Amino acid sequence: MAQSESVPNRTEGEPLLRVENLQTAFFTEKETIRAVDGVSFDIRRGETVGIVGESGSGKSVTARSIMGLVDSPGRVLEGSSIRFDGEELTDKTEKQYRQLRGSDIAMVFQDPLTSLNPVYTVGNQIKEALRLHRDMRGAEATEEAIDLLEAVGIPDASRRVTEYPHEFSGGMRQRAVIAMALACDPELLICDEPTTALDVTIQAQILELLDDLQDERDLAIMFITHDMGVIAEVSDRVNVMYAGEIVESAPVEELFENPRHPYSRGLLNSIPGNQPDADRLSTIEGDVPTPNEQATYCRFEPRCPKAFDECSRVHPESLAVNADADDHTAACLLYPEDASQAEAVEAHETRGTQEVSER
């Protein structure tokens, strides 16, 4: 996909999904955890947007916020905006949201072992979705379920449709889950680490399948993973998340060729095989901090090899990395790189105060 010529022109028209300043916080007795803290990005039709980051960086919570599936004690905060096809989702009631789920936005989960209920046949679970949104039942629904299973490349679908999940292999199961998600012809498919639980060959097949389905149905895909290799394979555009924030956003080739944020660089360096000469795999020391307060500093600073004094004082905002780059932003005080360091810090500071006052 990344290499294909059909990369849509990003400036054209309204995006399918526009997330602006999304903030999702979990209110526990001890503290408020700002799992997603001011995330903005958009996804266009037929485009695959990757979201990449370590465990605990808020990728899944972002996906669940879009689906409206944040469990108590979590909440999407005021001031967040999720616009899908021109409609604001954050104002919707639970009932309206339910109409949307499945028919407009669908989701594929990480573990195909558990995302199918083991006590029902695969066909039954696909038909459940068909019945809900397309009011199909009986033989008609069975036909459709078989077609869907065929569409996701399951051989002998008419027999498979009556089998239980335990009779499917891992890859087959994930295909069935994708069939379930596609049952109601969604426009946006959110894939939350769909290949993490699969082995590498199966992983490639699933990615190829998603690619084919995207071409056929003009699907927009939001692809969450921590695997840089998968991201390179699948996405048109990449957002790098760290501690609830998007720290860098760029088209996939640009990001891999020219990573700007020290965190993105660290991630790319820690791919096994990227530095064939090194004895040891380079890693990013430390853990993702728990974002439990509004940041007035850079959350990556404690782990950053390039940190300087200002980093603990000024919160970096997403700014273009240089004057020429119109489609590459990074939230790091080192950028814009064509400005002097003092100017850059200044730019982040003014941008930050602007945004705070807007909120």
Added chain:
Amino acid sequence: MSRTDEREDVPLRDRIGENPGPALRWLAGALLLFALEAGAVVNFVTGLFGPGVELPTLLSRELIPNNGYQDPATGAWQETFFGLSPALAWAVRVVLVYAYSFVVAWWLWRGYLVFREHYRYADWTPKDDMIDRLRGHRWGQFGALIVFAFVVMAVFAPPLGPTTVERTISNPYSYEIQYVDGGEIQSATVGEANLAARSQGSPDQNVGPMQYDEYGRFHPFGTLPSGKDMFTFMMAGARVSLFIGLLSIGISGFIAAGFALLTAYYKGLVDLLVVIAGDSIMSLPRLLFVMLLSVVLSGTWIASVYNGGLLLALIFAGTGWPVMWRAIRGPAMQVSEQEWIDAAKSFGQKPRVTMQKHMAPYILGYLLVYGSMSLGGIIIGVAGLSFLGLGISPPTPEWGRAVDIGQSYVTTASWHISFIPGVMIVLVVTAFNALGDGIRDAIDPESESGEDEGTEAAAAAGGGA
């Protein structure tokens, strides 16, 4: 889950249509078994709308009568089954009742096997393993056996007793019996005979277990201090206990399951509210609260339904659900964390359907375990209330009342009055707990007995191969 739900492509009816042989054979057997007892069912159903229609039935008292008198001339028993002694005639009937029940149970099991072999899509489901584990669980089988015996007692109470509740307990002066006195056949009312058959503690005024009284009547469990037959009393009491137990477990299980699903699905505030409600009920001393309620509500219309049985069932359900809810809330929470719940939500499934279809099947097993375990507690509770003179109002038989009225005779010749019901309560309650244990171990695939079964089976298979 029902076998006819839409999970399979072809409905069960069509699958049977394709291969009707085994199903028809099973059905024929089932009809035959039913025909033997059809009279009782017809009698019961028509009895709801007036006097019941009498049809000949295999297990009726009329077919195998055990009340008669000994011919003074020949010494042979008259009016009993084949001239057998009342004790033997009664024993024949009891054996027949239990044999019939076992055959019915076995035939139902056969039916399941036929379904499994010929009509089920999957050649293996996790339930098969559960059944296998239960089959290797001795303690659970002990429980199942006693529970089975107890349920049969309750269902077949009328033919099991040597006489009927109507004749000996409710209306003893409306029925006459014939007996032999001084070489002549005479007749007396049951009430008069009962007066002579009282168990009052002294050796000359006592009818113990497996004894005849002066009127030639046989008493398997002896008589009560009033002279009424205790075995009849106990069988009818089993019915009352089982009714109250099942009804209150049914209601509290339903409430508990509903709340467990709601709290696990919605969490947060809903959970908190139910925790507060449940904890407030649990913090009350249960027996005292139950006593208070049964006294306060004893004057209302609801207390007159089934001699207070319905009221007791409701009280026990109302005070018992928090315990069950606590027990199944954990499993429900666990299921709600499964990804398939998220998946169901993510394609827009309604909360009610998600709970019913994707969560409920996983807590039903736990419900069964805790239900079976607390059933014993309710039986003890009802017996305890009757012992204290509350609960089921006389003359309706209740085991606890037998313990109560026999307590002053415990050290005398009439020890059986308290002892037998006491032992039976202990047995039944233990059995329900044992059954619960068995089901729990069967449901849990990691339980020890299950693993042993598995390795044994594997070893056996390996040896065979």
